[in-house]
Amino acid sequence: MKKILIANRGEIAIRVMKTARKMGIKTVAVFSEADRNAPHVRFADEAICIGEAPSNKSYLVGKKIIEVCKKLHVDGIHPGYGFLSENADFAKLVEDNNIIFIGPKSYAIKTMGDKLAAKDAVKNYNIPMVPGVDRAITDPKEAVEIAKQIGFPILIKAAAGGGGKGMRIVEHEKDVQKQMERAISEATSAFGDGSVFVEKYITSPRHIEIQILADSHGKVLHFFERECSVQRRHQKVVEEAPSSILTPELRKKMGQAAVDVAKSCNYLSAGTVEFLVDKNLNFYFLEMNTRLQVEHPVTELISGVDLVEQQIRIACGEAITINQEDLKINGHAIELRVYAEDPLNNFLPSVGTLTTYQPPKGKGIRVDDGFEEGMDIPIYYDPMLSKLITYGNTREEAIQLMIDAIEDYKIEGAQTTLPFGKFVCEHEAFRTGKFDTHFVKNYYTPEKLQKRSEEKAKIAALVALKLYFEDQKILRVPKH
Numbered sequence: 057m058k059k060i061l062i063a064n065r066g067e068i069a070i071r072v073m074k075t076a077r078k079m080g081i082k083t084v085a086v087f088s089e090a091d092r093n094a095p096h097v098r099f100a101d102e103a104i105c106i107g108e109a110p111s112n113k114s115y116l117v118g119k120k121i122i123e124v125c126k127k128l129h130v131d132g133i134h135p136g137y138g139f140l141s142e143n144a145d146f147a148k149l150v151e152d153n154n155i156i157f158i159g160p161k162s163y164a165i166k167t168m169g170d171k172l173a174a175k176d177a178v179k180n181y182n183i184p185m186v187p188g189v190d191r192a193i194t195d196p197k198e199a200v201e202i203a204k205q206i207g208f209p210i211l212i213k214a215a216a217g218g219g220g221k222g223m224r225i226v227e228h229e230k231d232v233q234k235q236m237e238r239a240i241s242e243a244t245s246a247f248g249d250g251s252v253f254v255e256k257y258i259t260s261p262r263h264i265e266i267q268i269l270a271d272s273h274g275k276v277l278h279f280f281e282r283e284c285s286v287q288r289r290h291q292k293v294v295e296e297a298p299s300s301i302l303t304p305e306l307r308k309k310m311g312q313a314a315v316d317v318a319k320s321c322n323y324l325s326a327g328t329v330e331f332l333v334d335k336n337l338n339f340y341f342l343e344m345n346t347r348l349q350v351e352h353p354v355t356e357l358i359s360g361v362d363l364v365e366q367q368i369r370i371a372c373g374e375a376i377t378i379n380q381e382d383l384k385i386n387g388h389a390i391e392l393r394v395y396a397e398d399p400l401n402n403f404l405p406s407v408g409t410l411t412t413y414q415p416p417k418g419k420g421i422r423v424d425d426g427f428e429e430g431m432d433i434p435i436y437y438d439p440m441l442s443k444l445i446t447y448g449n450t451r452e453e454a455i456q457l458m459i460d461a462i463e464d465y466k467i468e469g470a471q472t473t474l475p476f477g478k479f480v481c482e483h484e485a486f487r488t489g490k491f492d493t494h495f496v497k498n499y500y501t502p503e504k505l506q507k508r509s510e511e512k513a514k515i516a517a518l519v520a521l522k523l524y525f526e527d528q529k530i531l532r533v534p535k536h
């Protein structure tokens with residue numbers, strides 16, 4: 057592999073290019089008209105504009121990306137996450153054009169991209185599943201029957217779901233019909249596929265996922281877990297590795313289950329198997345994400361393995377040289393997704409111009425970003441500005457580093473999730489490791505955050521006042 061194209065933008069495009077550069081591979085960026093001056097464009101060896109700002113006119117147009125590959129003699133495409141990364145037709149198109157897709161084969165993407173097909177694929181592997189149905193249903197009466205068997209509350213889910221969309225919690229029988237209609241219409245408009253199914257709603261679960269890597273020689277390894285329970289709108293904001301609740305035995309069991317899920321679809325490359333873990337430490341298979349995840353850095357830090365490098369090597373047909381027994385967890389890593397969102401206003405996107413943008417630096421701090429001072433945050437794409445990742449010998453150390461790094465991260469021009477990240481890290485439930493996917497619902501209110509920042513402002517004002525009086529005292533000292 058001599059040249060790769062990164063079919064993505066922002067932090068992940070730069071992240072992939074860094075590894076490619078380290079491996080002596082040339083990089084090609086593609087960009088939309090809104091990203092003309094974006095750092096990922098300058099970071100690449102070559103860059104080509106592929107269309108207008110809306111992603112369906114640029115980053116999602118597979119054919120244009122293939123054309124660029126042909127023109128610039130590209131050997132492989134890394135899709136990053138989002139956009140075309142889990143589009144089986146695109147992966148197939150890439151293969152058909154004799155370009156290497158740095159990711160799984162289209163069959164695995166297709167199977168795991170549909171939650172029902174995924175459940176079906178893993179059937180023979182004895183993987184614990186959330187109680188529910190494993191087929192699409194359209195009749196609310198059937199949903200009621202199932203709910204009676206598994207017990208309320210239930211979760212109506214879109215088979216093609218992603219990004220926390222198309223999910224409806226139903227507590228009572230009388231609400232089934234209405235919620236099902238809503239879920240079907242939401243799934244149809246978001247994914248073009250209205251298939252829904254019913255699962256038991258696990259009331260206080262933790263979201264714990266396992267990173268896996270599979271090569272084309274039949275080797276599948278797991279790289280331990282990531283705890284992703286701090287979420288808003290069913291989407292992750294804070295992730296860490298390892299999880300504070302996994303025992304070595306449970307880790308081994310979940311690791312094996314993840315390896316089996318990967319085997320069930322002949323998986324290749326990096327992937328993530330997601331599980332829910334209940335209060336009694338029972339785990340249930342949720343879904344498999346057939347791409348490099350946003351939160352992959354925490355795994356890289358605790359395992360010492362560059363996952364993108366492994367993806368590129370695997371795509372070239374190389375065998376993974378690491379053995380499962382050699383892998384050890386070293387230290388603790390936490391990631392905060394720094395979104396341009398207002399935590400005081402329901403986490404709504406907060407776009408603007410980054411008049412100040414100064415990321416923190418130092419030992420144990422990694423910032424993966426694709427923004428710089430003076431840049432506008434485009435309205436067309438995901439509002440994630442960066443990922444702030446800290447690494448320490450212990451969980452306490454990583455948490456403290458995160459709090460300090462958040463303090464040192466200077467962003468003006470948009471509201472961000474930075475203060476929310478600090479709120480999480482300072483919260484007793486997070487510090488003691490006793491939390492679940494309802495952290496935000498259970499502990500967070502904008503008022504609490506507001507109160508904290510007001511208290512902080514008050515303290516800062518008092519300190520300033522004290523310094524002022526001290527200065528005055530010095531000035532007033534009579535000269536002899």
Ligand code: ADP
Nearest residue numbers: 211217218219220221255256257258263290493
């Ligand atoms: P998506 O593909 O949209 O991200 P997932 O199936 O991965 O959907 O679930 C996203 C989140 O929704 C989970 O992390 C969890 O918080 C919640 N969730 C999903 N299924 C269940 C369930 N059966 N019970 C409780 N919470 C669930």
